[in-house]
Amino acid sequence: MKKLEIILPALIIVFTLFVVGAGAFYYNYSMAVMRFPYFVGAVLIGLSAWRLVQAIQGKRLPGEPEELQEPTTESMAEFTRTALWLVAILPAVWLLGYLVGIPLYLLAYFRAHGESWLMSVSLSLGALAVTYFVFIVFLRVNLPVMPLGFQ
Amino acid sequence: MEYFTLLSEGFLRVMRPDIILIMLAAIPFGLIFGIVPGLSGLTALAILLPFIYGMEALPGLALLLASHAVIYTGGSVSAIILGIPGSPPNAATVVDGYPMAQQGRGGQAMGAALMASGLGGVFGVLVLVAILPVLEPIVLSFGSPETFFLALMGVTFIAIVGEGPMQKGLIAGALGIFLALFGYQPTTSVPRFHFGSDYLLDGFRIIPLALGLFAVPELIALSAKGKSVAQTGSISGVTFGQVMEGCAAVFKHWWLFIKSSTIGAVVGIVPGVGGETSPFVAYAAAKQSSRTASTYGQGNIEGVIAPESSNNAKEGGALVPTLAFGIPGSTGMALLLGGFLILGLEPGPEFLKEHMDLGVGLAMVVAIANVMAAIVMILLAKYIARLTYLRGHILAPLLLAIIVLGTYASKNNPMDVVYVFVFGALGYLMKELNYSRAPLILGFVLTNAIESYLHISLRSFGPTFFMRPISLIIIGLLVLGLVWPSISRRLRRGRGA
Incomplete structure (x- = not known):
């Protein structure tokens, strides 16, 4: 499960960067179109990066019921x-x-x-x-x- | 006086033959999903979503609400007979209901649970119709900045108090908002992030997302389990006389019923809390004030009445913040907001101003559905409970077929069916890794409002749009909600040291 705990936030970061990057550099959307995606993208990347670091360190979050079992x-x-x-x-x-x-x-x-x-x-x-x-x-x-x- | 006219009009609107027929179809559906453990109310709502396309607002929402309102009524039967809660909020009923069944008093427990559920649902609706007119002048004073922060607070609160850790809930909420950014931007109508795909021009759709997140992971679990959930328990000893005795017990313990229903309605009003919390709070309160507290856990009928009254009463309470502020009072209500979106409605201050009659109609739907479900179950519970003997290998593919057909039927687009599985993979990962899925769907549903109100607020009030009294109060609540879990942890640690 530890691998998946790392993979999911990493995937979210890559996906968000790709989409926001495409909007900014490929489609060249105006600020009116991109203002909100920039804001949400930054929040999403920030939260996911924080989770990614915690997952790499093997840190269990408050509210997590028990150690997640590794799949056999x-x-x-x-x-x-x-x-x-x-x-x-x-x-x-x-x-x-x-x-x-x-x-x-x-x-x-x-x-x-x-x-x-x-x-x-x-x-x-x-x-x-x-x-x-x-x-x-x-x-x-x-x-x-x-x-x-x-x- | 005007409000009473509205109430009677709402009642008459619901008594239309087509709406009654829809409710008659939705109630057995909800009861079955409630009875079979593993098939949650959320799965039922997700499966029904495609079917409301093209419907009028009231019949469409009646289909969703009627099935959702009776889930816990059905769930109480499996909690009592099998000792397995049909839905998580029925867990408190197991404590006394299952021992009663083992003592040969299963019928009494079922009667008490069903009567308490039905009347509790009606009680919750009474609370709702009493509160809505009081809230109206308050929500009407909200402008676009307040509505923007309110919607943001909705996503944040359900992430904080929902299942799983807060941080994962916040990621889910932000991801939901991000996924909703695909397609036409609401204020400029520029097609955003479509990547050359016609499908993405309109953005991701709510139905594949809801079905993928809430139905597919449950189908995987059901299919992997294979066997039926009813390995133990027996329904053969249940008699109609026993059921009626149980029903009468609710009237004998009327004060307990009122107290527990009030707890349910009040807890239901707190955004995102409802769920499993209210039955356990009601159970604990009943035990604390009972003269027979020592027999709780050994088959005390009060231990069945208390959680079941609060269980259904909380749904009426949960409708209060959902309709008035657009903030769902429970996870099910988050999915119900998706239904509003499909029908072109946006719950919140504007909704109450323009569609108070619809709000009243929905309250009536919940009340009538609860009464109808209680009657159906009192008469047929013994037979309906046999559904728990169905094997997962049979249920899973049949439900999958309904999902595939329903998804295609909603827009006649095969890509929607493919996206059910794409979002299903995401939903499965989230479930396995303990990420709450409700904030994702809520973020997705509320994004259009959040982005539109942000733009309107910036245009009307400039960058300091948040410097308004109500906005500052909401921001304060939002910040408090975010830091409160860590403050309370530190306080607990401090007390423990």
């Missing part, structure tokens, strides 16, 4: 697996469209996580019905129902 290899692998499964919905809806992609994603998810065929198929069909009747028919959302984003 197993917990990292578990997290990666979980996160990848959740993110997989993006390519599913992009490749297969919302109407087909979501039920198929759910079916794959449930089966891969040990649910029975009956449960997996029923829930996926339920999701198909909700997507069609609630979002397309009732809410009239223009969902891309065909593969690769076509209507």
Whole structure:
């Protein structure tokens, strides 16, 4: 966790410097446009730099409940697996469209996580019905129902 | 007299069939999110945000408020039956509610909790409608400098008193403000930091940000857990007669109910505090003044009534600073401000001046939602509680599908769905590293007002715009809020030495 405690404020500093720098030197915005970003950017960089130094020194902040646990290899692998499964919905809806992609994603998810065929198929069909009747028919959302984003 | 007319008009506006239907849909949603531990009220609000696009103000806010108002009503059931609080503020209910369930008095505990929650919610609303007209002349004396400092104070206060260390909260608040700077600048209309992307011309959107910060990290936790939360506890022994006995107990302990609800409403008014604080304060106050204090923790029904009354009463109190000053009284209210933004409304002094009727209508929504939820739960709690047996592997992907569909539906823009995951990564990191996420969303929501009022103040009053009595008082409070944690730490250390 110590690495992450360092990485997050460092990332915030880099991101803020990049955005404010682009506004000042690339876009050449006027002072009226940049006054507030300068102020907020300075505060954000100042606070993050302070946190960065504390994190490098390993200092625990007041109000921090307990020592943050270092992630183990197993917990990292578990997290990666979980996160990848959740993110997989993006390519599913992009490749297969919302109407087909979501039920198929759910079916794959449930089966891969040990649910029975009956449960997996029923829930996926339920999701198909909700997507069609609630979002397309009732809410009239223009969902891309065909593969690769076509209507 | 005029205010009473406003109250009755507000009531009649809420009794429209479409609003009643919306509330009937929102209440079960809120109750389910309250009952299932791990799915917080914030997740429910974030998931509902995309659905208010294109709605009128009152129905849109009714959808959010009705679901939010009943979260803790649902949460009390899992606290009693499973010994696991459905939402963090239900933690105090576990202390006596769970032992009651183990003694076979779960129905009584549930009845008491549900009745206290429902009536507590109504009590909080009464406090709100009593305070709003008193506040009106005060907030009307606020000009642009005061409104600027007030908004700044809102972000700072929720960073200070929210979860996690103050310094991390302040970073989150500043990051929220910074993220809102993308897109058209409010006073010059110059597209700022768009980096050639059409999407960024309008800036980051509130819906992907709210869903990413508050829903995705919970889905990761739910999915990683996999199993159902209800490993213990039983709902089979709960009878309707027992539930009704519990309901009657609230009227028997009416003074305890009034005292605890007052504590909840008052704590709710203090910006950012509410949350987990008020039920524990009410519990401690009840124990201190009880004749049966020795049985607290062993299944005393007073230990259920006190925290549950204050839990729902605090939401009425929390609406006071949210509507009058634009400063959220609780974390949920910070997300609710996002709803106001989507509907083109800006809570604060101007809101109270122009939309007092809407404020009254919202108060009515909270009151009616609390009563409806209590009735639904008293009748169906035994069956609804079975939801806690749903496995994380089933809930997480189903909720994710709703999030993806809802996000796309809000603007028909697939990039919004991608940003849900981008902000989800940020939200997960923040959660793991104990950064409070509420200041980020509040900073994001209030930036437009902060920047606009800063520009107006500079143009109207020059660089010394802050040299006005009310502004100086707010600045003083802001500075005091920032230094108070370190002063109180030193005082405690001094006393300990």
